[in-house]
Amino acid sequence: MPVLIERQTEPHDVVCGGFLAAGAIAMLARIGINVFALGAHPIGCTRIIAGRRRAEAELPFAAAGLSRNRLDACLLQEAIDKGAAVERGVAIRRVDPAARCLDLADGGRIGGEALFLATGKHDLRGDPRAAPLDADPALGLRVRLRPSPALAAALAGTIELHLFRRGYAGLLLQEDGGVNLCLSVAQSRLKAAGGQPDRLIALLAHEAPLLAERFGAAAAGRWSSIARIPYGWRATQAAPGLFRLGDQAAVIASLAGDGIAIALASALRAAHGFLHDGPEAAAAFQADLARRTHRPIALANLLRHWGETPWIAGPLAGLLGRMPGLLRQAAAMTRVGVG
Numbered sequence: 001m002p003v004l005i006e007r008q009t010e011p012h013d014v015v016c017g018g019f020l021a022a023g024a025i026a027m028l029a030r031i032g033i034n035v036f037a038l039g040a041h042p043i044g045c046t047r048i049i050a051g052r053r054r055a056e057a058e059l060p061f062a063a064a065g066l067s068r069n070r071l072d073a074c075l076l077q078e079a080i081d082k083g084a085a086v087e088r089g090v091a092i093r094r095v096d097p098a099a100r101c102l103d104l105a106d107g108g109r110i111g112g113e114a115l116f117l118a119t120g121k122h123d124l125r126g127d128p129r130a131a132p133l134d135a136d137p138a139l140g141l142r143v144r145l146r147p148s149p150a151l152a153a154a155l156a157g158t159i160e161l162h163l164f165r166r167g168y169a170g171l172l173l174q175e176d177g178g179v180n181l182c183l184s185v186a187q188s189r190l191k192a193a194g195g196q197p198d199r200l201i202a203l204l205a206h207e208a209p210l211l212a213e214r215f216g217a218a219a220a221g222r223w224s225s226i227a228r229i230p231y232g233w234r235a236t237q238a239a240p241g242l243f244r245l246g247d248q249a250a251v252i253a254s255l256a257g258d259g260i261a262i263a264l265a266s267a268l269r270a271a272h273g274f275l276h277d278g279p280e281a282a283a284a285f286q287a288d289l290a291r292r293t294h295r296p297i298a299l300a301n302l303l304r305h306w307g308e309t310p311w312i313a314g315p316l317a318g319l320l321g322r323m324p325g326l327l328r329q330a331a332a333m334t335r336v337g338v339g
């Protein structure tokens with residue numbers, strides 16, 4: 001029987017923009033989750049703002065805004081309904097790929113025919129990755145906003161991206177009428193704001209005036225954060241019987257909004273490989289995923305670099321404003337499409 005180990009005892013909101021592109025929506029439907037039945041906010045348009053310049057375009061696919069809290073709770077319930085044993089509140093301390101075993105924080109040890117590692121962006125003990133990190137690495141920040149009616153109307157059907165030096169922020173409406181605000185920003189910028197996200201947004205007012213205005217027009221909840229994001233990481237090899245999924249396999253720049261799709265697609269492909277060829281399918285699965293994610297990840301990294309460089313981002317937003325077809329094309333080309 002499959003055993004799923006999750007260290008959190010309760011559903012929680014991870015640092016994520018909550019943007020679901022068509023691929024993610026379709027893969028969720030395949031495993032029995034209809035995001036619109038969960039109340040996901042339909043999104044058909046993207047808006048990019050750099051300083052006082054802006055571009056808007058229809059997305060080349062249907063998308064949605066859904067809180068990770070809601071999505072992750074549904075995924076866990078699906079796993080239970082399909083027969084997995086789910087152990088919550090149990091943390092993995094160390095992975096032993098050679099023995100195909102996990103050491104647990106409570107002192108226990110559990111092994112299996114195969115391990116599917118989906119623990120997110122950071123390394124587990126016993127299993128370090130040579131993940132690339134900038135000298136001034138990106139960190140992620142997330143907060144839920146209660147929007148004013150004017151802000152809710154401005155964000156209806158739209159994913160909004162604000163670009164600034166060494167970072168960007170995404171805003172969208174979710175199933176509960178709240179706004180998810182998520183930032184990816186260089187560590188040094190938060191440090192310069194005394195480590196306080198509210199102050200960071202206030203300091204950004206001259207670079208991203210509309211972002212500061214949006215934030216000011218809403219009541220904010222508690223911030224959550226994640227440090228040292230290894231954008232661009234791809235696992236190209238795997239130990240026998242060890243399948244790396246999601247951010248353990250490939251970390252796409254978050255402005256692409258495709259990390260959830262990669263997580264779902266990698267899980268579906270790994271399960272397929274395991275069921276057909278057994279644990280030894282891991283190496284071929286990992287190499288294939290690395291090949292499929294190479295181009296979208298490289299392009300998303302390039303777009304991230306441009307978006308975080310004001311002398312490129314401003315004129316680029318102006319150009320995209322005049323040629324929305326380019327924006328649609330960039331959105332389409334950063335999809336991994338590995339479902």
Ligand SMILES: Cc1cc2nc3c(=O)[nH]c(=O)nc-3n(C[C@H](O)[C@H](O)[C@H](O)COP(=O)(O)OP(=O)(O)OC[C@H]3O[C@@H](n4cnc5c(N)ncnc54)[C@H](O)[C@@H]3O)c2cc1C
Binds near residue numbers: 092119140182246
């Ligand atoms: C700022 C930012 C914004 C983003 N916005 C979007 C977006 O809008 N759309 C999108 O598609 N992607 C987005 N992403 C990317 C997306 O969040 C990730 O790619 C996705 O969450 C990866 O899923 P995962 O299952 O690999 O990891 P996670 O979602 O991080 O899940 C890992 C799980 O493992 C559990 N866990 C971790 N360590 C242990 C342990 N030791 N023992 C037991 N359990 C453990 C955690 O509690 C968690 O439940 C964003 C990322 C960032 C940083």
